[in-house]
Amino acid sequence: MALIRSVFQDELDGVSQTLLDLANMVSDSMGKATDSILNIDLKLAEEVIKTDEQIDTVQHDLDARIIDIIARQQPVASDLRALVTALRMSADLERMGDLAHHVAKIARLRHPEAAVPAETVEIIRGMGKVAQEMATKTGQVISSRDTNLAREVEKDDDQMDDLHRKLISTIISMKWDKGVESAIDLTLLGRYFERYSDHAVSVSRRVYFLVTGTFE
């Protein structure tokens, strides 16, 4: 029994490790996607778009592994909840990869033009930075189960919300006499960054709940 428990524990650790890998992959992707759009770097945009396929494969394999563990080990109570939560976290992280991919696709669509007008460059840079850091921190929350760090991710999301409001008010204050195409891009970009950080918060909350048994 002790041996079985230990194999199971190894399997759970392996799941956590892959979730951490995914968090780092999507963090890296969002950093590169932001750079690609700000530096009008088509090659980097293509790289992000390609990496998203790898992220999807890792997530797909992870989910198959989790379901296999449930089928073989037949866990109950907290072990089963941890595995179901892992499935949900993997879905959140995969979606974060999609959103980085969406940012890179706007960079590619507008290339060689700049998708981000000068007035909003610093805001988008800030959103990219916060997003990337939130994902990295979320990875640390997954591996450390540090509930204080999980709360920090929630606070970082307030920063994202501030930047998002600032972006929208800047779009509204700008002159668009040459057409609103770029206003549409910026609105979508804002939404992508915002959703990305919502998913990071969601992952951190799930860890928080697993550790404490309560949501705050």
Place this chain on the structure above:
Amino acid sequence: MALIRSVFQDELDGVSQTLLDLANMVSDSMGKATDSILNIDLKLAEEVIKTDEQIDTVQHDLDARIIDIIARQQPVASDLRALVTALRMSADLERMGDLAHHVAKIARLRHPEAAVPAETVEIIRGMGKVAQEMATKTGQVISSRDTNLAREVEKDDDQMDDLHRKLISTIISMKWDKGVESAIDLTLLGRYFERYSDHAVSVSRRVYFLVTGTFE
């Protein structure tokens, strides 16, 4: 053993029934959200916003029930896959409820002004109609496991994509000399309808995969 199997089958049927209920709830919500924004109907918008809490509760209870079934029945192979898939479908449907809620929130935010300018009313009406029908059809796919109907949902999504492209090109062609606030709203609305139907497709594909064992 026959008895246990039968209890388990009843439980699976109960899960399907609740998924169908959820699909009908989010279909109804999106229909009402669209009406609230086109008819500048604050009361209806508030109703959608309130209903989203009920949808979240139904989803939350369903998930707890599914996890409980897995813990008690310890299913393997196709039964376990069906239950894990049910968890994923419930997440998709819950998200569809959120998106209807987002549409209603734009109606509430702009009230008593119209969020949707005259030039785009018919497109938004079309998107709302397609979205609502896709969700209803998705419910039918869940209860009937009809793979032809599941394919139909995919085709309906092409209609949504066409309407979405039409919306974006209309926004670009319009004059925005009084400010782009409404262009931002329309961009987000388009995104909400598009994501809503993506989730409907996702649910239908999951059923398709459960029945056939393959994605097309």
